[in-house]
Amino acid sequence: MLPPLSPDEFAALKPDIAKHGILVAVELDEHGHLLDGHHRVRAWQELRAEGIRVPDFPRVILAGLSEAEKRAHVRAVNLIRRHLTAAQRRAIIADALRDDPAQSDRQVAAMLGVSHPTVGAVRRELERAGDVEKLSTRMDVLGRSQPVRHATITVNSRRDEGRALAALATLGTDAPGRPMTVRRAEVLARDAELDRRRNGRGRKVVQGQGWEVRRGDFLRVLDDVDDESVDLLLTDPPYEDAALGLWSDLGELAARVLKPGRPLVALTGKLRLPEVVAALTEHLGWVWMGSIAFAGGHRRVRKLMIDDAWRPFLVLSAGTFEPRTFMSDMIVCSEPIGPTKAIHRWAQPLGPFVHLVESFSAPGELVVDPMVGSGTTGVAAVQLGRRFIGVDQDRAAVSLAVERLSAADRL
Numbered sequence: 001m002l003p004p005l006s007p008d009e010f011a012a013l014k015p016d017i018a019k020h021g022i023l024v025a026v027e028l029d030e031h032g033h034l035l036d037g038h039h040r041v042r043a044w045q046e047l048r049a050e051g052i053r054v055p056d057f058p059r060v061i062l063a064g065l066s067e068a069e070k071r072a073h074v075r076a077v078n079l080i081r082r083h084l085t086a087a088q089r090r091a092i093i094a095d096a097l098r099d100d101p102a103q104s105d106r107q108v109a110a111m112l113g114v115s116h117p118t119v120g121a122v123r124r125e126l127e128r129a130g131d132v133e134k135l136s137t138r139m140d141v142l143g144r145s146q147p148v149r150h151a152t153i154t155v156n157s158r159r160d161e162g163r164a165l166a167a168l169a170t171l172g173t174d175a176p177g178r179p180m181t182v183r184r185a186e187v188l189a190r191d192a193e194l195d196r197r198r199n200g201r202g203r204k205v206v207q208g209q210g211w212e213v214r215r216g217d218f219l220r221v222l223d224d225v226d227d228e229s230v231d232l233l234l235t236d237p238p239y240e241d242a243a244l245g246l247w248s249d250l251g252e253l254a255a256r257v258l259k260p261g262r263p264l265v266a267l268t269g270k271l272r273l274p275e276v277v278a279a280l281t282e283h284l285g286w287v288w289m290g291s292i293a294f295a296g297g298h299r300r301v302r303k304l305m306i307d308d309a310w311r312p313f314l315v316l317s318a319g320t321f322e323p324r325t326f327m328s329d330m331i332v333c334s335e336p337i338g339p340t341k342a343i344h345r346w347a348q349p350l351g352p353f354v355h356l357v358e359s360f361s362a363p364g365e366l367v368v369d370p371m372v373g374s375g376t377t378g379v380a381a382v383q384l385g386r387r388f389i390g391v392d393q394d395r396a397a398v399s400l401a402v403e404r405l406s407a408a409d410r411l
Helices: 007-020 038-049 067-081 086-099 105-112 116-129 158-174 182-199 245-257 273-280 350-360 376-383 395-410
Strands: 026-029 034-036 059-062 137-139 145-147 205-207 211-215 232-235 263-267 285-294 299-301 306-308 310-317 330-333 366-369 387-392
Touching (some): 034 067, 067 105, 086 116, 105 116, 158 182, 211 376, 211 395, 245 263, 263 350, 330 350, 350 376, 366 376, 376 395, 387 395
Parallel strands (some): 211 387, 232 263, 232 366, 285 330, 366 387
Antiparallel strands (some): 137 145, 263 310, 299 306
16 A cells, blocks of 8 residues: 555664664554554564564554555555655555545545645546546535535636636646635646646757757766856756755856856855855855846745845856956846746746846857756847757756747747
């Protein structure tokens, strides 16, 4: 029913049981069949077979459960206790829905200790694939049969009506059965479109007129880019803490591929700016920091009580920086943020990237973005007559970037 522990996880479990014994009780049904604790018992048995003295372990016997109740119990205790990946969690939710699709999303969520929107998303995937029947009624948390609700969006203008209809057309059967705002429907539609792209087929390398987009880890898929062959490396990496390790890798790549005196220009957040600068200056020379001021769509950092209205961009170079022309370190972006975020939640407006490409490179030169996202750097480069290579690990991002660059080719 559940994914096994990896060899490393099991190898870490054995010495702990050898030292402390089994501390969490193993669960059995009234027939002696093991419900929970397979890995603990296996480790205990192997230690005993190896001649290591380990004490007997506590047991809990659960009597009178149906097979469906046993499976539900096993899923619930393991989702709470085990460190499962998102994909493994979704697989367990899918199994629970296959067992009893008449349960409501909230009922399954309460049983497994997950969010009901996640259950709803998994259910819609199963319904599309024909793995579970699309029912007109479901059982609520009190065991009552209730009709399935449908998506509802209330709007006050023709413009918002168009936005709502467009979002619902994209969502199709993925539209959740609850009232929503137009903005929420658009966010769900965007994420649904990205999921479809992510699950679709796609080549690892796509080429156009003077541009190329590759899928994979940039340190690997840019191995064939010659040393000291790139004129500008322009990128907008993820800002969250989990991505801090990318900055040192980015600096290492830039130090290898940039021509002497040419820049890495990188947008970044502010909360981890000291760590970002420290990682980049392991490999590159510091040049400057500029700012991009946004006209609207400010992000509110509630814990610091700050309205975040501008984005830093950092300029570093491989060797001594060789400036080409004067440029302002304050870029004012007048483009609205909303349409950009409708493409991808991390997408940036095009204008600042046009400014940066134009300021730091010349026509015919090579621009590289190792974390290309939705392709904004590439669109700016193509529009200005530069050659371009972009890379991203996300299949959906690569699909978006290729689509936008192909459209830029036709202009």
